[in-house]
Each structure stands twice: as structure tokens, then as C-alpha cells.
Amino acid sequence: MGIQIAPSILSADFARLAEDAAAVSNADWLHVDVMDNHFVPNLTLGLPVVESLAKAAAQPLDCHLMIEDPDRWAPGYVEAGASSVTFHIEACRAPIRTAREIRAKGARAAMALKPATPIEPYEDILSEFDMVLIMTVEPGFGGQKFLDVCVPKIRRTRDLVAKHGLDIWIEIDGGISADTIEQCAEAGANVFVAGSAVYNADDPNKMVETLRTLATN
Numbered sequence: 001m002g003i004q005i006a007p008s009i010l011s012a013d014f015a016r017l018a019e020d021a022a023a024v025s026n027a028d029w030l031h032v033d034v035m036d037n038h039f040v041p042n043l044t045l046g047l048p049v050v051e052s053l054a055k056a057a058a059q060p061l062d063c064h065l066m067i068e069d070p071d072r073w074a075p076g077y078v079e080a081g082a083s084s085v086t087f088h089i090e091a092c093r094a095p096i097r098t099a100r101e102i103r104a105k106g107a108r109a110a111m112a113l114k115p116a117t118p119i120e121p122y123e124d125i126l127s128e129f130d131m132v133l134i135m136t137v138e139p140g141f142g143g144q145k146f147l148d149v150c151v152p153k154i155r156r157t158r159d160l161v162a163k164h165g166l167d168i169w170i171e172i173d174g175g176i177s178a179d180t181i182e183q184c185a186e187a188g189a190n191v192f193v194a195g196s197a198v199y200n201a202d203d204p205n206k207m208v209e210t211l212r213t214l215a216t217n
């Protein structure tokens, strides 16, 4: 369970996705934000774009579904080429079944929690997942300010994972930059999404390495 950096293509140029994926060749994952304008007040991309990007990008795709009815849609993202599929627990009617379907199709399954959603009600189903994504902004947009009230939840999630002896990654998403990444790593996160911090940098690949170094120390 090493430190992994996942640049979010939400901050890339949507007309140049393949080039912008190549611009972060040092990244472990490409984080792909799928928004449906219902679960969040923004609309991005869906299955056809994920299918094309999976073929065009060298990195595995980490698809973050901010959509209603993930039970219906999530397994299709594995078929489209995602290596990890994350759905919001707040939108899901059958999280165990959906996680099992994602895993059965060969991808990693993850649950995402909005900032005000606690981890504790999901302790008993943690073993159904490969990762927990803890949002550190309200989902919907890149470039928002990091919510430091979410840091204690990272620590509590890491404690629950350890208590049950599970091998589960903890991903954080929202406002991650050179200024905020260290406190999250210290609290127990190991997968770091960064959109604006990476793509607004003069050298996106260099920022990936800067973030990796800060999270590792």
C-alpha cells in the first residue's frame, strides 16, 4: 500500500484529454470525475469518453462516479476500461451488491463519502471494498478550498481499517496541494487526487513528484 498520486482530468483540457494524460506520465492513476448534474450540480463526461480515454492513456483509470443510481451504472465503467470504480455511498441503494459486481468484473471497488457523511455506519461492510474515498471538498467542482474538518475522518477510517486487519486504500479528493497533502498523509491517506494543483502547475509532472515526496516524508 504505497503512496499514489492520481491527477484529476477535471482540471485538464477536455478537447485534449490524451495529451493532458500524457503530461502526467509520472502519475500512478488518472482520476476521472463523472458527474450527472443530479447528484452534483455539474455535468462532465460518461461511458463513451471513459472508453476512449482508457485506450488512449497509459495510466489506469480511477473513475469517481458522482451520479445518482450508481447501482445501475457502476459495473459499466469496468467494461469501459476503468481499473477502479468509486461510487458515493449516499447515492447507492445496494452497496454490497454493486461493490461485488465491480470486483467480479475485475476492477477495484471503492465507496466515496461526502464531507458530512461519517464512516462509522459502514464499518461492517468495509471488507467489501478495496478503497474508501474521503472527499475534502463538497463534490462538484475543481479548485475549491480544502476542508480541514475532514481530516479526523481520515484518521478514524485508517483506525477502522487497521482494527479489522484489512488492506484498504484511503483516497482523499478536493483541495489537495503542496500545502494540504502532508496533514492528510499523516492522518493515514495513501492515494491523493489533485486536479488544479497539478494542471495549473508550470510542469504538471514535476508537481506529481513534489506531491509524492511530501506525502512520503
Ligand code: DX5
Residues within 6 Å of the ligand: 008, 009, 010, 011, 031, 033, 064, 137, 138, 139, 140, 141, 142, 143, 144, 173, 174, 175, 176, 193, 194, 195, 196, 197
Ligand atoms: C470534485 C472532484 C475532484 C476535483 C478535485 O468534486 O471530485 O476530483 O477534480 O479538484 P481540485 O484538486 O482542484 O480540488
Ligand code: ZN
Residues within 6 Å of the ligand: 008, 031, 032, 033, 064, 173, 193
Ligand atoms: Zn474526484
